[in-house]
Amino acid sequence: MGRPDGSGEAANNLEWARELRSAVRCAGVPLALLLLVDCATGRLTLWRTALWFALAGLLFLVLFPARVSAGGNWLACRRVVHEQRVRTDLLVSVRCLDGISQRLLLRDALGGRVGIDPEVLVRNPRLWSCLNEGAQKAADDGLLLCGQTALRRLSARMDRETARAVFTASGLD
Template sequence: MRPRTASVEAAAPPPERVARDRHWSADLRDTIFCAGVLLALLIVLDAARGELTLPRTALWCALAVLLFAVLLPPKVSAGQGWLASRGLLRTKRVRTDRLISVRWIDGVSQRLVLRDLYGTRVEIDPTVLTANPDLWALLEHGAHISCQTGLMTCGATALRQLSRRVDSETAHLLFKISGMR
């Protein structure tokens, strides 16, 4: 009699789908360009006036680094049930399937504030979601789960507004690509 060999392969879980901001690297290039141009202009102006010294050069470099830090956009990524925003110093991750609130913050630039059941708070620029439908789809799926389970106490209106905005941007892009506009 032949011995039975188990050739049962362990079913590996499907790889997690992770979406990232496709435009972040271009924004990073723009940030580096702006800081570099500022530094070059300040050094050229100082050199033209004959006032370029080592301490002034260090000051201009520090100013360029400060501008870079202010302009650097956070890197947004999302997966099944989470959304992360990585800034210059730290990463904040919110559970989208455990959201309790979604709010708009109006001001110089609009922000979408997501807060989960564990107290984590992430602010993101809504244009990142409108420019990256895959990020929006993962956020929307998680938020839908939060609404269904009754965790989300406020934010359904903000999500509907954002959904209309994403749909409008997507339709506009499709018309543009197809040559209908």
């Protein structure tokens, strides 16, 4: 997927395919075990099979990973049925929501909203670079009024992770 204006390449979440395979396994293994147990006990019926497939499908939908991509002044997050997109150069708010799973909530001046896991940015420096460049432009233009602290914390985390990776690769850890 390229940029909306057709120029250049987009940065994508490099681990999305692995996360998708994991979601398939996490839904498929219980399905196979439930069908095997039903078959072994002689309880396998059409209704029970349909129930097990429905439960496995629901589990897959819950575990389906968001596909995050970014390019020149945009960031998109595609889920099962919809895509969210923001213009990073028009960001007005960046909030870090803590809870069971941490979320980074981005909102732009056009009303676009995207919620992503900050870990995706940490594991994919090109995505972080695209977001950071656009956010810096929005801050310089005076649009980004809420969230510079969250971006600084995320930037510091990115620097720590980069340094850790360099030390690990050089054998200095």
